[in-house]
Amino acid sequence: MEMEQVLHMNGGDGKTSYANNSTIQVRSVPLTLFLGHKQGMHKAKPMLEDSIKMLYSSNNFPKCLKIADLGCSSGPNTLSLVREIVDAVDETCRCSDRKAPVFQVFLNDLPGNDFNAVFRSLPSFTASLMEEKGSNFGPCFVAAMPGSFYGRLFPNGFLHFVHSSYSLHWRSRVPERLVSESAGAVVNKGNICMANNSPHDVHKAYLDVFDTDFKLFLRSRSEEMVPGGHMVLTVVGSGIGTPSSKTCTVWELMGMTLYDMVLEGLIEEAKLDGFNLPYYAPTCEEVKRVIQSEGSFKIRRFETYKIDWDVNGKNGTRGENVARNIRAVAESLLGNHFTNLNMDDLFERFAKKIADYLEKERGQCTTIAVSLIKA
Amino acid sequence: MEMEQVLHMNGGDGKTSYANNSTIQVRSVPLTLFLGHKQGMHKAKPMLEDSIKMLYSSNNFPKCLKIADLGCSSGPNTLSLVREIVDAVDETCRCSDRKAPVFQVFLNDLPGNDFNAVFRSLPSFTASLMEEKGSNFGPCFVAAMPGSFYGRLFPNGFLHFVHSSYSLHWRSRVPERLVSESAGAVVNKGNICMANNSPHDVHKAYLDVFDTDFKLFLRSRSEEMVPGGHMVLTVVGSGIGTPSSKTCTVWELMGMTLYDMVLEGLIEEAKLDGFNLPYYAPTCEEVKRVIQSEGSFKIRRFETYKIDWDVNGKNGTRGENVARNIRAVAESLLGNHFTNLNMDDLFERFAKKIADYLEKERGQCTTIAVSLIKA
Numbered sequence: 001m002e003m004e005q006v007l008h009m010n011g012g013d014g015k016t017s018y019a020n021n022s023t024i025q026v027r028s029v030p031l032t033l034f035l036g037h038k039q040g041m042h043k044a045k046p047m048l049e050d051s052i053k054m055l056y057s058s059n060n061f062p063k064c065l066k067i068a069d070l071g072c073s074s075g076p077n078t079l080s081l082v083r084e085i086v087d088a089v090d091e092t093c094r095c096s097d098r099k100a101p102v103f104q105v106f107l108n109d110l111p112g113n114d115f116n117a118v119f120r121s122l123p124s125f126t127a128s129l130m131e132e133k134g135s136n137f138g139p140c141f142v143a144a145m146p147g148s149f150y151g152r153l154f155p156n157g158f159l160h161f162v163h164s165s166y167s168l169h170w171r172s173r174v175p176e177r178l179v180s181e182s183a184g185a186v187v188n189k190g191n192i193c194m195a196n197n198s199p200h201d202v203h204k205a206y207l208d209v210f211d212t213d214f215k216l217f218l219r220s221r222s223e224e225m226v227p228g229g230h231m232v233l234t235v236v237g238s239g240i241g242t243p244s245s246k247t248c249t250v251w252e253l254m255g256m257t258l259y260d261m262v263l264e265g266l267i268e269e270a271k272l273d274g275f276n277l278p279y280y281a282p283t284c285e286e287v288k289r290v291i292q293s294e295g296s297f298k299i300r301r302f303e304t305y306k307i308d309w310d311v312n313g314k315n316g317t318r319g320e321n322v323a324r325n326i327r328a329v330a331e332s333l334l335g336n337h338f339t340n341l342n343m344d345d346l347f348e349r350f351a352k353k354i355a356d357y358l359e360k361e362r363g364q365c366t367t368i369a370v371s372l373i374k375a
Numbered sequence: 376m377e378m379e380q381v382l383h384m385n386g387g388d389g390k391t392s393y394a395n396n397s398t399i400q401v402r403s404v405p406l407t408l409f410l411g412h413k414q415g416m417h418k419a420k421p422m423l424e425d426s427i428k429m430l431y432s433s434n435n436f437p438k439c440l441k442i443a444d445l446g447c448s449s450g451p452n453t454l455s456l457v458r459e460i461v462d463a464v465d466e467t468c469r470c471s472d473r474k475a476p477v478f479q480v481f482l483n484d485l486p487g488n489d490f491n492a493v494f495r496s497l498p499s500f501t502a503s504l505m506e507e508k509g510s511n512f513g514p515c516f517v518a519a520m521p522g523s524f525y526g527r528l529f530p531n532g533f534l535h536f537v538h539s540s541y542s543l544h545w546r547s548r549v550p551e552r553l554v555s556e557s558a559g560a561v562v563n564k565g566n567i568c569m570a571n572n573s574p575h576d577v578h579k580a581y582l583d584v585f586d587t588d589f590k591l592f593l594r595s596r597s598e599e600m601v602p603g604g605h606m607v608l609t610v611v612g613s614g615i616g617t618p619s620s621k622t623c624t625v626w627e628l629m630g631m632t633l634y635d636m637v638l639e640g641l642i643e644e645a646k647l648d649g650f651n652l653p654y655y656a657p658t659c660e661e662v663k664r665v666i667q668s669e670g671s672f673k674i675r676r677f678e679t680y681k682i683d684w685d686v687n688g689k690n691g692t693r694g695e696n697v698a699r700n701i702r703a704v705a706e707s708l709l710g711n712h713f714t715n716l717n718m719d720d721l722f723e724r725f726a727k728k729i730a731d732y733l734e735k736e737r738g739q740c741t742t743i744a745v746s747l748i749k750a
Binding site for chain 2: 064102104106111112113114115116119120122123139141142143144145146147152153154155156
């Protein structure tokens with residue numbers, strides 16, 4: 001499966017679109033996050049502001065600040081993070097009586113992302129920015145750079161500030177050992193990604209891909225960034241693999257839902273065995289280890305926080321709301337593999353599964369936020 | 376009417392899409408050009424190559440070449456011009472035993488343009504480029520910068536090479552005097568843009584907008600380009616306004632088609648009176664005058680050539696083919712104004728009108744190609 005072609009949020013602005021299933025603060029609804037992301041963004045904001053303040057505390061601060069948002073997703077919310085960065089720079093400059101820089105912002109996501117939807121909201125974004133900040137501000141140019149961030153996207157020494165919010169838990173590919181048809185193939189029975197009951201070999205296979213991906217991400221950014229450039233990353237973290245972990249991720253619940261449909265004869269078992277998400281949420285130690293072994297970046301701050309699978313401001317039960325949000329994120333991947341599956345049916349069952357789980361458990365996931373500086 | 380929101384080529388890849396109604400060489404089907412653009416692109420190629428050769432003949436040629444294609448339109452063909460530029464640079468570097476630069480290409484069009492379609496063909500574009508040129512080449516990063524080129528799009532001194540193909544005959548707006556409801560409004564009876572029988576005041580009104588637009592275009596590019604940077608522009612030119620001109624543009628024929636529908640009671644006359652295209656094809660003298668009065672650019676080459684309204688490689692009559700191409704370009708504008716008009720009916724009548732005209736006249740238009748260097 002060509003991940004770059006298949007993986008994208010639901011486009012447009014219909015009932016199941018990503019744009020209509022994320023709140024203002026939820027710009028990149030991640031797998032396992034839903035509207036809880038609202039809390040995540042809120043919690044990461046001080047780190048973002050601190051990072052920008054430090055970037056601008058140096059004497060040779062850039063007159064044209066080049067920013068990349070990697071894994072920007074689609075919808076009007078995509079621009080809310082741009083706005084947060086612009087506001088933070090503006091505030092820092094005001095405090096030190098400096099003129100705010102010209103902004104050149106690059107929104108990045110895979111080529112299948114619905115960039116058209118983002119572009120349609122650009123004129124009003126720019127107009128409101130100019131109106132609030134005054135004509136002496138900026139300007140702020142917003143471009144798109146489609147492509148995989150597990151590889152080069154920009155020329156050498158081009159970027160001053162890089163941000164990636166809830167995207168780095170997506171892998172560039174499903175581990176080969178899980179999809180290879182050779183004798184040694186590992187089967188992740190009844191699961192669609194790393195789960196509590198996955199065999200050790202499955203964990204190892206996913207972890208290897210994470211190591212390679214994340215190292216390539218850091219190496220690529222290192223080449224693209226100026227020395228002293230800053231980077232703020234948030235990623236879904238994991239306690240999976242530790243024996244004490246008894247809670248589920250939403251993806252385990254999705255795996256169970258699909259397995260129920262195998263038992264009812266609606267999906268062939270081999271079809272489910274052949275489906276694995278290009279998704280791995282790393283532990284804190286795994287993130288730190290790769291950053292340190294790659295060696296281009298110094299860790300300034302490293303934080304974690306728990307986030308509820310919370311759903312606010314939508315009609316319907318919590319299960320339905322969570323399912324609707326996951327649908328906006330994952331339908332392209334699921335539909336591509338289970339070609340004849342009734343998606344309405346699947347997500348109704350999934351909503352029920354989520355609701356049952358939330359009656360017994362709180363439903364939380366971990367966010368890892370890290371602020372880096374290029375050495 | 377907010378031109379920036381309304382004016383865009385038909386998106387997607389359906390029967391009436393821009394992508395399916397332009398040949399490989401026709402990347403930005405202009406009003407009045409159709410597939411004759413194939414000839415236009417072919418004729419402008421030596422000027423493009425010459426311009427790039429000169430850019431790279433200087434000793435301080437850029438290691439990362441920043442290129443903008445303004446008015447890039449949508450569809451797989453959009454990238455064919457990028458390929459032409461990359462090939463020309465590569466060829467020039469090979470001849471002088473230099474390593475080809477890193478390319479950073481910015482595709483620009485209005486925010487309503489279907490950039491998604493362009494992005495979908497990016498992975499195969501990049502893959503074939505790397506395969507043909509070898510891994511030592513480039514890389515070539517292709518980004519999108521949505522917005523009006525009648526204003527700033529990039530930071531100061533950012534671009535080395537700017538190209539715009541068959542886009543600068545589009546105006547930023549319809550002249551106010553034509554749409555104002557005040558007593559002094561000029562009515563362009565039975566026409567939808569400058570026509571042979573338009574009143575002198577209408578010509579003056581369009582020319583004023585052209586002057587303002589083109590000056591703003593040049594001033595904006597002047598600020599965005601490095602000194603010594605090159606720019607190649609092609610634009611539909613006009614002999615309209617000279618008393619000897621008896622031929623029609625396709626837009627005059629579209630005006631006649633719409634007026635026929637007024638006479639049949641299918642369109643209200645006031646509705647047609649209120650419709651004017653944001654389109655003006657300047658004369659050579661008008662183009663030269665604005666370049667010289669703006670003063671930032673030196674004219675290196677200035678050429679004109681006639682191009683047939685030719686249609687090759689499509690099923691159907693010449694009239695039908697021409698109409699189909701114009702539909703891909705103009706349906707968004709027409710549909711936005713004539714909200715309840717049957718578009719199939721309109722374009723069938725238009726095809727007939729074109730066919731009748733082509734029985735008597737050759738059907739040609741003028742292209743102006745100009746190569747500029749920033750002083």
